[in-house]
Amino acid sequence: MLIMKKRMFIAISCLLLLCSIWPNFVSATKARDRSEILQNIDEYMNRSMEVNQIRAASLSIVKGNEVYYAKGYGTFENGQSVTSDTHFPIASLSKSFTALAVLQLADNGLIDLDAAYNSYFPDNLAQDPRVHNITVRHLLNQTSGLNDQINPDMTRKPQFQTLHEVNRLLTEVQLAHSPGTAYSYHNPNYVLLANLVENVSGERFSDYLNKHIFQPLGMNHTFSVSTTQQFYENVTIPLGHYLSLGRAVGQTEPMWFIEGPAGIVSTAEDMSLWMLAQYHEHLLSPTLMKQYHAAGAIGPYGMGWLADQDESWGRIISHSGIFWTYKSEEKIFLDEQMGIAVMFNSGLNAYVNYSTFIDEIAKIMRGEKHATSFVNGRNMEMIMITLIVATLLWGVYACFRIRRRNQILTIRKMMWITIGRIIPIVILVFLSPLMTFIGGGRVLPWFGIWTTLSTPIIWLVVWSIVNLVHLACYYYVYVQHKKYS
Incomplete structure (x- = not known):
């Protein structure tokens, strides 16, 4: 009996000891797991920035009810380190803030989403009577009938200077299609919405955002500007950058009026608070909050968000932001209660898939395999530089070969040779409409085409010059043959 009591005492003591150390063991395991996750994220970010020639970036991750990670990567031009409080333009991520401002006013009964926009501006006249059918909801959903082809935005000269000027475009424009019948992503839709917020609230748009959104959410380092x-x-x-011949080139943005669609500047810390608010804060009444995160009537674009449903992740809202020297990506997994935002001081580039950053970081958060793609800025730039050098070498070799050829050149052959040699010139001449077609109808300025495709454009120019020299050689040989035949 005494032996049994001793054994029971020892067993109970061991159990109590195990219970006392178990929370510390679990805590250490969690800490180690989190530390490993953050290390993997840092390694991925540093590696991906290096292979894509990105100088500076800022990352925000929220999970559950906490800021999981907020960090800056890289440096300024002067060598100053980027931190989680470094400011970055978030470009079109601003649209979800503008949409929220409109919905707040709708929640307070000051805006009817299905009322005509012009009903708030009774003095507005319009050449196209369909303009009077554009509702606030159409503007939010990007189905107003406006698009870049009938109302060029980035190429407008002169650019707007104030929100009050924007109503002029509705008096002059002929809509591309009737409101509510087709989707066209068009920044001025959100300039008009910012003007509506300013008109209805009686406050400057930037002041409204600060008072009713930034301050209540604790986003104390976030602000809105009117122009780039x-x-x-x-x-x-x-300073922003673009990629050319394998190196990052510092460059200022061209003048562009961006208040409403793309004017917000924020930090990793503040963007974390913004993402948390999407599933924790009561930003709106339940009915409007549901509409805020829902897709539009004729497409995935809702009210400042792209809404999606994924089998693995559940409900997702997302948006990307594009300048020529800055880029941003944001994705919030509503059902998973997780959000990721990344901001860069490098702009739109043909070789850099910025959305991959969020997708790969989400995999790391889930413990799944992640990788850096072979198709990245450094590798593709090296391929293009090799192609440029090869084109030059081929051009020199072909010149000597053409001059030494004995084959008689006919007019028919000369026509075919000429057609073949002007192909790169034709591509250069029609590059702008080609990019508009690829970009879903958005009219891009030549500055933007250059920063997006700098090295390919250099190759096309080199190829064109080589071909023009070849043509000169062919015509010289043709004339010589005609002269002595």
Whole structure:
């Protein structure tokens, strides 16, 4: 009996000891797991930035009810380190803020989403009577009938200077299609919405955002600007870049009026608070909150968000932001209660898939395999540089070969040779409409085409010059043959 009591005492003591150390063991395991995840994220970010020649970036991750990770990567031009409080333009991620401002006013009964936009501006006249049928919801859903082809935005000269000027475009424009019948992503839709917020609230748009969205959410380092030129008045924003011949080139943005669709500047810390608010804060009444995160009537674009449903992740809202020297991506997994946002000081590039950053980081968060794609800025730039050098070498060799050829050139052959040699010139001449077609109808300025396709354009120019020299050689040989025949 005494032996049994001793054994029971020892067993109970061991159990109590195990219970006392178990929470610490679990805590250590969680800490180690989190530390490993963050290390994997850092390694992925540093590696991906290096192979894509990205100088500076900022990452926000939220999970559950906490800021899981907020960090800056890289440096400013002067070598200053990027931190989680470094400012980055978020470009079109701004649209979800503008949409929220409109919905807040709708929640307060000051805006009817299905009322005509012009009903809030009774003095507005319009050449196209369909303009009077554009509702606030059409503008939110990007189904107003406006698009870049009938109302060029980035190429507009002069650019708007204030929101009050924007109503002019509705008096002059002929809509591309009737409101509510087709989707066309068009930034001025959200300029008009910003103007509506300013008109209905009686506050400047930037002041409204600060008072009713930024401050309540604790986003104390976030602000809104009217034009891209204001980026360079703030030394806390890293200079933007584009990629050319394998190197990052510092460049300021061209003048563009962006208040409403793309004017917000924020930090990793503040973007974390914004993402948390999408599934924790009561930003709107339940009915409007549901509409805020839902797809539109005729497409995935809803109210400042692209809405999607994934078998693995559940409900997702997302948006990307594009400038020529800055880029941003944001994705919020509503059912998983997780959000990821990444901001870069490099712009739209043909070889860099910025959305991959979020997809791969999401895999790391889930413990899945992740990888850096072979198709990246460094590899593709090296391929293009090799192609440029090869084109030059081929051009020199072909010149000597053409001059030494004995084959008689007929007019028919010369016509075919000429057609073949002007192909790169034709591509260069029609590059702008080609990019508009590829970009879903968005009219791009030549500055934007250059920053997006700098090295391919250099190759096309080199190829064109080589071909023109070849043509000159062919015509010289043709004339010589005609002369002595």
